[in-house]
Amino acid sequence: MAQNSPGFASDCQFWLQKLSVWEQASTLETQQDTCLHLSQFQEFLRQLYEALKEMDSDTIMERFPTIGQLLAKICCNPFMLAYDESQKFLMWCLCCLIKKEPQNSGESERNFWVRGLLCRILSAFRFEVKEVDLFTQALGYEPVDYCPGLLKNMVLSLVSELRENHLNGFNTQSRMAPERVASLSRICIPLVTLPDFKPVVEALLTYHGHEPQEVLWPEFFEAVNEACLLKKIILPISSVISLWLRHLPSLEKATLHLFEKLISSDRNGLRKMEHSIRDSLLPQAACHPAIFRTVDEMFRCALLETDGAPEVLAALQVFTWCFVEALEKGNKQPKFTLKTYFPYASPSLTTVLSQYPKAIPQGHRLQPLLYLAKLLREALEDQIHGSREGPFESWFLLAHFGGWADLAAEQLLSSEAELPAALLWILAFYYSPQDGSQQREQTMMARTDEITREIIGFLDQTLYRWDRLCIEGPGSRQLATELLQELRAQV
Template identity: 60%
Template sequence: MAQDSVDLSCDYQFWMQKLSVWDQASTLETQQDTCLHLAQFQEFLRKMYEALKEMDSNTIIERFPTIGQLLAKACWNPFILAYDESQKILIWCLCCLINKEPQNSGQSKLNSWIQGVLSHILSALRFDKEVALFTQGLGYAPIDYYPGLLKNMILSLASELRENHLNGFNTQRRMAPERVASLSRVCVPLITLPDVDPLVEALLICHGREPQEILQPEFFEAVNEAILLKKISLPMSAVVCLWLRHLPSLEKAMLHLFEKLISSERNCLRRIECFIKDSSLLRFALKTYFPYTSPSLAMVLLQDPQDIPRGHWLQTLKHISELLREAVEDQTHGSRGGAFESWFLFIHFGRWAEMVAEQLLMSAAEPPAALLWLLAFYYGPRDGRQQRAQTMVQVKAVLGHLLVMSRSSSLSAQDLQTVAGQDTDTDPRAPAQQLIRHLLLHFLLWAPGGHTIAWDVITLMAHTAEITHEIIGFLDQTLYRWNRLGIESPRSEKLARELLKELRTQV
């Protein structure tokens, strides 16, 4: 080991002198000498890396105070950079110099300088005159040669990360976490460059055995930003790894999606569905979003109403209500995620949630308490047990009046408003008021006499822009659901489309 150290020091001085000569001369003899010694210089770099990776950055500077000069001279020599193997070894040597936690301005400046050199290696898109002559002699144009060189070097680094050992250095030892962290820091300014995607992907899917995250936060942030702005395209597995490994990136992706939904046509469900699918955020496993949900509730909600006979929908909704009520109100066996997670899971499968009111209005018998509870919970998830019970009583009374009115030969818009309590001073934004408005809209679409007074009722109901948007959203959502479930009701569908078209001209 001592002899190896002496040999390395002697070699170090030799190559330092060589690089100085190569740097100062550009004669044909100098070029020929560079090419003649490249294989030996690469071997020296391999030995240097093997030594550097065993030391921390402070020890390296103490042992080799001019190491930065040596590596810089090599990095700016076009003939050395003409070999992707040289580029790769130089990158790893430079990564060894990076101080993971700089303690002073000198160490911070060194880190910045190293990142600049690394950026030069990976992103320089021009060749000096000497390399142009060299590549032309090989039958390549520089514009064709460099992209291939960069691509090969990137693929080589990505391969090493995936296999988690340094094939090129004939060692089976695992790649040190510090080196992976350094490489992620280096990649930050290079993420959107062509052909760098494989390296970014390899870093994201590279999981070590360390208890803490080793990739740099700024790397995650830069990759996430590039994905959201469509500057790079990565496989779904890599994107999911990014969001699961760095929750702030997942949060930003969610906020980005919400901003797009709010700024777009918020009442067009087909556009909303396209935005959501394009964002890739519903492609996680259900357990990722709802870790504490009971398996039985998840299984029943996963059933598509389209796959269940229509006559069994009511029974399925009752079963869903029982499971949700147990999760929300049973303190002994309740879900650890609380009422909000249960509610969010319920609306995630919106086709079940949105058919509750229709089932209540179509039932000639006593309104089932299970469906009344489900409706109250859907519109008021934050309500307590007592407040939800009051809402159930209120909804039951409105349903009774609507059932009587459905048998009447003559209906008036004002009578319907009065029965539903929509002409009172109650806050129209209250969940119970929104629930009742939606009951009225369902009644207008399904009750035979409701079609004749539909526009009059909506005119009385939509006395604010907010309520008008709410009604537009309800109608669009209803038409969308009918289409997905194959529900055929030509008269109701025609009425809904006419109302939707008229309302959209007013906003």
């Protein structure tokens, strides 16, 4: 927010009124209203600091005479002080009010007042009230031990109650009321990044009542998802899956967040790409078909919108590799068939492609490639015009398992004997799926700048895969490395 924005003064007045209402009535309704506005208020604090840091303290007090009252009220609100990063922005704003070289008693008093507020923030959660001291001593606690112990017991109690709710099913006498669960999710919004509250966050995410509609607040899901994306909280994969299944916008945001990271990185840096994909937890979560279908649909849209950009293709293939590994690791006896994950593709084609090339001995890869070409041709010949079983579906499936196209190219590059044209057909279909049969025959390994870039990508992926599979081939590796360097110098 710019410091001269017409709405800035009105925003300050709005929040000043809000804070006045919140401090006058400490009811459940006001606490819930506070929690719902916390993320919006934190953004206001950030923008306030951006405006104040450009001015000296005298200018600030002249332009915003109520700024001191506003900041003082924030310092008195424990919900504001507990929220992630709010203390930081608040302290920065207060520091802007300090006069470095006070010229009169008024400026010195202002500095003293600001320092007092800063001390109050830093000691906001220290319990030194006389009554509390006497009470804790009577119970045999030291004051420094009482509050952490109280917090721990409260968290354990809430977690136990939520789990009993899950285990007891329809036994309503032991179940937490849906209204209380909803209220708890609202109150937890500013607390999701606090380590002590992590068990409550996990218990809420895995809570399953029998209500027809979701009882947890969307803002709770959004806060947890944001904290996960920024690595401010680390949750077990089961909790993350539950989050994304219960709140589709969070899954979509997590996928878009990954896309932004992948597209902004080096297009040929596949190892960095793999690290980012694994770190996102999306491949592991995609073992659940509903999550896989959502992520896969977003990849589909990205490919269509970018006209099959190499960066998106590479991201899809690395994601599929990580997904297949997670599927094999987590499901020794898979619960879902491949048809569940790829419902619009030919089942026989899906089965062949899913048998990743790494499982085929190096000297026996020609026959599977010829069989794959046969299945692809049959799928294209049997297509129904205008249906989802068209050429794009077969190509989209092949794009997931792009290692087969790389394998066909490897066979053509490494063999001295004349190889069947079916290998060229696979490559032509992979790089030009929109072409008709006759046009595809004319397109096969035609030299253009775009094809050169595709070859660069292929060589980089080949070297990457050889490293993963521990394939030696020093002669071929050196040739591929030299060719990669030569081609990169040309574009």
